[in-house]
Amino acid sequence: MTPQETVERALALPGADDRVVIVDEGSSANLRFAGNTLTTNGVARSSQLTVISIAGAGVGVVSRAAVRPDQLADVVAAADAAARDAQPSEDARPLVDGFAQADWSAPAEPTSIEVFAAFAPALGEAFATAESSGRRLYGFAEHLVNSVFVGTSGGLRRRYDQPTGRLELNAKSPDMSRSAWAGVATKDFTDVDVAALDDTLAKRLDWAKRRIDLPAGRYETILPPTAVSDLMIYLYWSAGARDAADGRTVFAKPGGGTRVGEQLSGTPIRLFSDPRHPGVECVDFAVAHASGREQSVFDNGLPLDQTNWISGGTLANLIQTRHSAELTGLATTPQIDNLIMESPTGAGTLEDMIAATERGLLLTCLWYIREVDPQSLLLTGLTRDGVYLVENGEVVGEVNNFRFNESPVDLLGRLTQVGASEQTLPREWNDYFTRAVMPPVRVPDFNMSTVSQAN
Amino acid sequence: MRQIDPDFLALPLRRLADAALARARELGAEYAAFRVERVRAETLRLFDAKLEGSIDADDLGFAVRVVKNGTWGFAAGIALTPEAAAAVAEQAVQVAEVSAPINREPVELAPEPVYSDVTWVSAYAVDPFDVPLRDKVALLGEWSGGLLGQVDHVSASLMQVKEQKFYADSVGTVTTQQRVRVHPQLTAMKSDGERFDDMRTLAPPAGRGYEYLTGTGWDFPAELTALPALLAEKLAAPSVQSGRYDLVVDPSNLWLTIHESIGHATELDRALGYEAAYAGTSFATFDQLGELTYGSKIMNVTGDRTAEHGLATVGWDDEGVRAQSFDIVTDGTLTGYQLDRRMALLTGFGRSNGCAFADSPGHPPIQRMANVSLRPAEAGPSTDELIAGVENGIYVLGDKSWSIDMQRYNFQFTGQRFFKIVNGALAGQLRDVAYQATTTDFWRSMDAVGGPQTYVLGGAFNCGKGQPGQVAPVSHGCPSARFRNVRILNTVQEGGK
Numbered sequence: 001m002t003p004q005e006t007v008e009r010a011l012a013l014p015g016a017d018d019r020v021v022i023v024d025e026g027s028s029a030n031l032r033f034a035g036n037t038l039t040t041n042g043v044a045r046s047s048q049l050t051v052i053s054i055a056g057a058g059v060g061v062v063s064r065a066a067v068r069p070d071q072l073a074d075v076v077a078a079a080d081a082a083a084r085d086a087q088p089s090e091d092a093r094p095l096v097d098g099f100a101q102a103d104w105s106a107p108a109e110p111t112s113i114e115v116f117a118a119f120a121p122a123l124g125e126a127f128a129t130a131e132s133s134g135r136r137l138y139g140f141a142e143h144l145v146n147s148v149f150v151g152t153s154g155g156l157r158r159r160y161d162q163p164t165g166r167l168e169l170n171a172k173s174p175d176m177s178r179s180a181w182a183g184v185a186t187k188d189f190t191d192v193d194v195a196a197l198d199d200t201l202a203k204r205l206d207w208a209k210r211r212i213d214l215p216a217g218r219y220e221t222i223l224p225p226t227a228v229s230d231l232m233i234y235l236y237w238s239a240g241a242r243d244a245a246d247g248r249t250v251f252a253k254p255g256g257g258t259r260v261g262e263q264l265s266g267t268p269i270r271l272f273s274d275p276r277h278p279g280v281e282c283v284d285f286a287v288a289h290a291s292g293r294e295q296s297v298f299d300n301g302l303p304l305d306q307t308n309w310i311s312g313g314t315l316a317n318l319i320q321t322r323h324s325a326e327l328t329g330l331a332t333t334p335q336i337d338n339l340i341m342e343s344p345t346g347a348g349t350l351e352d353m354i355a356a357t358e359r360g361l362l363l364t365c366l367w368y369i370r371e372v373d374p375q376s377l378l379l380t381g382l383t384r385d386g387v388y389l390v391e392n393g394e395v396v397g398e399v400n401n402f403r404f405n406e407s408p409v410d411l412l413g414r415l416t417q418v419g420a421s422e423q424t425l426p427r428e429w430n431d432y433f434t435r436a437v438m439p440p441v442r443v444p445d446f447n448m449s450t451v452s453q454a455n
Numbered sequence: 456m457r458q459i460d461p462d463f464l465a466l467p468l469r470r471l472a473d474a475a476l477a478r479a480r481e482l483g484a485e486y487a488a489f490r491v492e493r494v495r496a497e498t499l500r501l502f503d504a505k506l507e508g509s510i511d512a513d514d515l516g517f518a519v520r521v522v523k524n525g526t527w528g529f530a531a532g533i534a535l536t537p538e539a540a541a542a543v544a545e546q547a548v549q550v551a552e553v554s555a556p557i558n559r560e561p562v563e564l565a566p567e568p569v570y571s572d573v574t575w576v577s578a579y580a581v582d583p584f585d586v587p588l589r590d591k592v593a594l595l596g597e598w599s600g601g602l603l604g605q606v607d608h609v610s611a612s613l614m615q616v617k618e619q620k621f622y623a624d625s626v627g628t629v630t631t632q633q634r635v636r637v638h639p640q641l642t643a644m645k646s647d648g649e650r651f652d653d654m655r656t657l658a659p660p661a662g663r664g665y666e667y668l669t670g671t672g673w674d675f676p677a678e679l680t681a682l683p684a685l686l687a688e689k690l691a692a693p694s695v696q697s698g699r700y701d702l703v704v705d706p707s708n709l710w711l712t713i714h715e716s717i718g719h720a721t722e723l724d725r726a727l728g729y730e731a732a733y734a735g736t737s738f739a740t741f742d743q744l745g746e747l748t749y750g751s752k753i754m755n756v757t758g759d760r761t762a763e764h765g766l767a768t769v770g771w772d773d774e775g776v777r778a779q780s781f782d783i784v785t786d787g788t789l790t791g792y793q794l795d796r797r798m799a800l801l802t803g804f805g806r807s808n809g810c811a812f813a814d815s816p817g818h819p820p821i822q823r824m825a826n827v828s829l830r831p832a833e834a835g836p837s838t839d840e841l842i843a844g845v846e847n848g849i850y851v852l853g854d855k856s857w858s859i860d861m862q863r864y865n866f867q868f869t870g871q872r873f874f875k876i877v878n879g880a881l882a883g884q885l886r887d888v889a890y891q892a893t894t895t896d897f898w899r900s901m902d903a904v905g906g907p908q909t910y911v912l913g914g915a916f917n918c919g920k921g922q923p924g925q926v927a928p929v930s931h932g933c934p935s936a937r938f939r940n941v942r943i944l945n946t947v948q949e950g951g952k
Contacts, residue, residue: 028817028923030922030923031554031557032922033557034728034729034730034731034732035728036559037557037558037559037560038526038527038554038557038558038559039527039729040527040529040819040821041527041528041529041550041551041553041554042528042529042530042531042550042818042819042923043529043530043531043546043550044516044518044530044531044532044817044818045516045531045532045533045817046514046516046533046817047533048512048514050510050512059508061508061509061510061511062510062511062512063510063511063512063513064512064513064515065513065514065515065516065533066515066516066533066534066535078511082509082511082588085587085588085589086506086509086588086589086592087505087506087592089506089508090505090507113546113549113550113553116553120553120554120556120557121556123557124556124557127557127559138728138731138732139732140732140733140922142922142923168732168733168922169732170731170732172731176728176731176736179731181732246608246644247607247644247646247651248644248651248653252651254649255648289510289512290498290508290509290510291507291508292500292507292508293502293507297508367735367860367861368858368859368860368861369858370856370857370858371856372856372867372869372889372946372949373887373946373947373950375651376947376950376952378946378949378950380856380858380867380889381858382858382860382861382865384860384861401860403858403860403865403867403891405867405944405946405949405950406950407950410950410951431919431922431923431924447949447951449867449891449944449949450865450891450942451865452860452864452865453738453860453862453864453865453893454735454738454860454861454862454863454864454865455862
């Protein structure tokens with residue numbers, strides 16, 4: 001039974017007033033390595049049927065894996081029964097208007113271990129080079145293809161095929177005292193140059209041969225695109241309109257309402273999502289397997305368009321469902337699976353910013369980022385895999401790691417330089433979020449709260 | 456004692472295993488393991504006593520893991536037929552062959568007795584999936600409604616999981632297991648017009664059934680009755696003055712500190728560097744086994760996969776190893792690690808202590824955390840007696856924010872409630888508190904451990920590790936404990952305000 005047939009059969013069964021049926025077909029292949037050798041690997045397939053039944057304003061959601069044709073009616077019946085038994089849902093709205101996508105009937109094309117056919121030998125050569133040069137390589141390569149099919153009793157038929165690839169490459173000295181990291185997002189691994197990444201890491205391990213201990217304090221700091229992405233993704237995840245309207249987040253206006261329209265940064269930065277942005281294309285309609293604070297099952301299939309979250313430094317939109325948009329009186333702007341930050345005045349590479357630095361820190365990436373205070377969006381976390389001291393435009397050595405305490409919202413108001421944006425792989429959040437385009441930025445007074453002894 | 460659900464046993468478990476293991480043998484695998492797994496999870500969320508969303512989902516599939524010419528190969532499938540099982544076994548062998556050129560460490564496994572056809576079911580009375588959704592919504596709605604009027608908003612959630620596993624390997628071990636866990640949570644929110652704050656229930660997740668919500672193992676009505684006044688006091692509380700304080704840490708907070716600074720730090724895969732690029736390594740390196748002074752002399756930590764109602768408790772692990780209990784820190788010294796079969800042989804332990812776990816049919820087993828727990832002092836003090844020994848300090852309850860570095864040295868935690876201690880007595884709540892320390896400094900500063908009467912089994916459903924990412928449930932038991940001269944931050948000042 002194809003995913004499309006599953007959708008049609010589930011919708012055709014009698015029972016509920018309305019139904020939304022989602023089929024997620026997934027395939028994955030991965031290689032993991034440590035100390036210049038493979039550690040684990042695998043390929044996997046998945047198939048998940050989610051039936052969302054609507055009875056009046058009641059909703060029932062049942063989701064099952066690997067459903068056989070003879071089990072389909074039972075899954076639908078269970079969802080129908082749950083809907084009849086449910087309280088009315090506050091987010092109940094008419095289903096999204098019917099829309100039949102032209103390529104609806106095309107088969108889902110899975111990935112396989114063959115996606116690494118050229119990459120795996122190149123990785124093996126990198127292991128040999130690293131071994132002979134006194135480096136140890138650690139990391140992970142993964143390729144996923146997820147095809148989602150959404151059908152509704154209102155006639156909507158939409159699908160999206162999402163390839164997602166990532167490579168994390170971490171080089172360490174044999175005594176593990178020096179560490180450097182690089183990560184790339186890719187659609188198919190044909191564009192991944194392992195040798196070039198390894199060269200970059202070798203250079204950074206050389207930088208780290210001179211060790212400089214610095215105390216905690218506030219430092220002028222250059223954050224590379226990956227570090228900026230991890231902070232901005234957390235900001236984005238915290239931008240739910242309902243939580244803001246209820247007073248729970250940094251985007252709540254004291255006394256009630258939201259901060260939409262408020263200037264957050266003197267730099268005219270733009271933070272936005274766009275399902276059609278080159279290189280980070282993603283699903284262009286809403287998919288919600290269950291309702292929650294930032295998504296509604298009734299919005300399934302809603303078209304997604306370019307959406308500004310921050311525009312010209314001003315908070316422009318929050319993550320909305322149609323329901324929360326009505327509650328807040330703001331535009332319907334659902335969450336989108338990519339994030340782009342840029343500045344109209346942004347220019348220059350990371351190397352240009354290093355060259356323009358009299359004295360400051362250059363970070364590689366951030367790690368173990370957690371929220372300390374939702375009201376200010378104060379986050380804590382660690383620097384990782386290389387903090388470098390820059391003096392007179394050059395890296396002069398490696399500094400100890402730090403624990404930071406900073407709010408990304410507050411940081412936006414303190415930026416002194418924004419570079420040119422480029423696609424990057426978030427170090428912390430790439431398990432969940434890989435499609436990011438970010439600039440390097442300079443902050444004059446990044447709060448390094450304490451020293452971490454970790455290498 | 457509950458039995459394994461008949462509908463899981465009705466799956467063609469043995470036929471699939473036979474087909475997969477036979478095919479792996481035919482293709483030259485020197486070892487093969489087959490696993491069928493079904494994980495059913497239902498989550499419901501209410502806001503202000505109204506259902507916001509719910510989903511009842513399962514994950515069902517099977518996996519084959521082989522060793523071929525000393526290299527791992529793993530593949531997972533979803534069609535529960537012997538033909539598909541054999542095909543996935545072929546894929547696993549193919550993955551091993553593709554991977555062989557980049558493998559320099561031949562895989563060998565520590566020996567383990569054969570357990571032929573054994574079963575295990577966790578300790579629970581009422582299967583939460585037998586309780587109608589409307590009853591669960593009604594109970595959470597009733598609890599939420601009891602708070603509304605005293606607070607501005609209430610969010611409530613209930614997570615329920617049933618995990619069923621069938622395992623068979625080429626050596627002859629066959630295990631079938633089922634376990635259940637639940638996690639109810641309520642958060643009350645209130646604003647005074649200028650400030651907004653919230654407070655969550657301290658009830659931990661438990662390896663229990665629905666009876667946990669109806670009076671067995673936790674007194675929810677009593678906790679909820681106290682919540683509004685505690686939140687009002689917190690909202691009006693003064694901001695903490697940063698500095699150094701003595702701490703008395705309640706089990707509702709200390710479990711997470713144990714998890715991060717002991718549990719993860721004593722995973723042998725981290726200590727050996729296998730997690731170096733992701734979760735990180737450990738300051739507790741293997742060469743320090745038996746030597747490292749982890750904490751004060753009164754610190755004794757065990758790992759176990761046997762504690763009743765523990766979230767990491769099983770009968771056998773996902774490599775067919777019998778669940779055990781073992782020492783990790785003894786009288787303050789590092790004395791053990793958490794192991795799987797490969798690392799146990801590699802490092803001379805001889806036998807795994809049963810810490811292999813896969814979170815789903817689509818993932819291979821990796822070394823995951825046992826229930827890592829701090830032992831209480833026999834006839835030790837009560838929490839009040841611990842507080843009585845503090846002149847100027849803070850009593851910490853409930854977990855909230857947590858972060859620790861990639862070698863488990865430097866950590867920072869917040870909590871749900873912080874009470875100032877003045878001359879041995881509580882003196883009202885404080886706001887904006889975080890404690891920050893280096894792991895060994897913190898545990899060496901522990902000068903008193905509470906008695907068994909203060910012991911609580913805390914934990915979490917969602918400990919993350921590995922690539923591809925896997926989540927594991929784990930419990931941590933601990934008494935209240937006292938720590939001297941710990942650095943306290945004011946989180947508002949940390950934010951530059």
